[in-house]
Amino acid sequence: MADDIRFDGQVAIVTGAGGGLGRQHALELARRGAKVVVNDLGGSVDGSGGSSDAAKAVVAEIEAFGGQAIAHGASVTDDAGVADLVKTTIDKWGRIDILVANAGILRDKTLTKMELADFEAVIQVHVFGTFKPIKAVWDIMKAQNYGRIVVTTSSSGMYGNFGQSNYGAAKMAVLGLMNTLKLEGAKNNVKINAISPVAATRMTEGLMPPEILAKLNPEYVTPGVVYLVSEDAPTGAILTAGAGVFALARIFETEGVYLGEGGLSAEEVRDSWEAITAEPGQQAYFNGGEQGQKFFRKLAGG
Numbered sequence: 001m002a003d004d005i006r007f008d009g010q011v012a013i014v015t016g017a018g019g020g021l022g023r024q025h026a027l028e029l030a031r032r033g034a035k036v037v038v039n040d041l042g043g044s045v046d047g048s049g050g051s052s053d054a055a056k057a058v059v060a061e062i063e064a065f066g067g068q069a070i071a072h073g074a075s076v077t078d079d080a081g082v083a084d085l086v087k088t089t090i091d092k093w094g095r096i097d098i099l100v101a102n103a104g105i106l107r108d109k110t111l112t113k114m115e116l117a118d119f120e121a122v123i124q125v126h127v128f129g130t131f132k133p134i135k136a137v138w139d140i141m142k143a144q145n146y147g148r149i150v151v152t153t154s155s156s157g158m159y160g161n162f163g164q165s166n167y168g169a170a171k172m173a174v175l176g177l178m179n180t181l182k183l184e185g186a187k188n189n190v191k192i193n194a195i196s197p198v199a200a201t202r203m204t205e206g207l208m209p210p211e212i213l214a215k216l217n218p219e220y221v222t223p224g225v226v227y228l229v230s231e232d233a234p235t236g237a238i239l240t241a242g243a244g245v246f247a248l249a250r251i252f253e254t255e256g257v258y259l260g261e262g263g264l265s266a267e268e269v270r271d272s273w274e275a276i277t278a279e280p281g282q283q284a285y286f287n288g289g290e291q292g293q294k295f296f297r298k299l300a301g302g
């Protein structure tokens with residue numbers, strides 16, 4: 001086996017690390033030598049309330065095995081709180097190597113019953129609450145010529161889940177953020193990936209039967225996150241993880257057909273549907289420009 005993955009001398013921030021998956025990520029990073037900032041607002045699953053006790057308890061667990069950690073109770077949506085989270089980290093340890101953007105809430109409702117406030121709250125925590133910490137550490141990581149970021153997506157966003165239009169929209173948004181930042185960070189060795197977990201936490205306790213939840217220990221997701229924030233990490237990957245299974249999710253685009261000669265019409269799109277959707281030759285692009293190149297290759301008859 002190759003060398004162990006270690007984080008000695010590195011500093012990690014894990015948001016929403018007072019419980020569930022974030023707690024496991026924080027514990028494992030600390031076990032492997034990272035100094036860890038355990039961020040958690042300590043609210044309920046729908047985002048209401050708050051206390052920093054949850055984060056402090058995880059810090060105590062880390063200190064109990066000789067690791068180094070501090071707690072920070074900022075909400076990831078609060079500009080001043082996020083600024084203080086980053087300032088506190090830099091004042092204490094002088095650098096930030098790793099950010100795991102994990103904090104999240106749920107407000108499940110079908111669209112008919114969903115209030116704008118439910119949509120906004122979920123977008124705030126998952127989208128702004130991912131963007132703001134990333135924005136706050138970005139230039140620090142670039143200046144260090146080193147940074148590893150993980151955003152937390154979901155099958156709900158990639159594939160859909162009944163009653164989660166707010167959550168699904170938010171979880172796809174973080175992938176859009178990642179897709180651009182993998183390009184903008186590349187020159188400075190800042191890599192960004194996504195984890196798509198499935199785990200038994202308070203977030204899923206009502207959603208799945210107990211016998212299924214028993215197979216979904218959050219510990220089974222954390223090795224994926226640890227690899228994605230390690231020195232050898234890929235960039236722009238979406239790693240799905242749960243129950244001990246790991247897989248890569250990708251968006252594929254079919255080769256498609258050129259209909260631009262002559263009778264370009266809705267009927268021609270309809271009548272070409274089989275060819276448009278044919279899978280042979282489909283590809284996953286690394287940036288938007290690659291799709292454009294395909295269009296112009298086909299226009300030129302290629």
Ligand code: NAI
Binds near residue numbers: 016022041104204
């Ligand atoms: P959880 O509810 O146990 O953990 C989420 C943590 O985020 C909580 O400790 C909560 O206090 C914290 N948090 C919420 N809002 C915050 C804010 N504004 N600022 C700081 N902290 C805040 O749930 P779980 O399952 O551990 O979720 C972790 C992440 O994984 C979330 O992003 C979730 O959407 C995602 N996820 C979880 C899945 C699962 O099967 N458990 C499936 C797909 C995604």
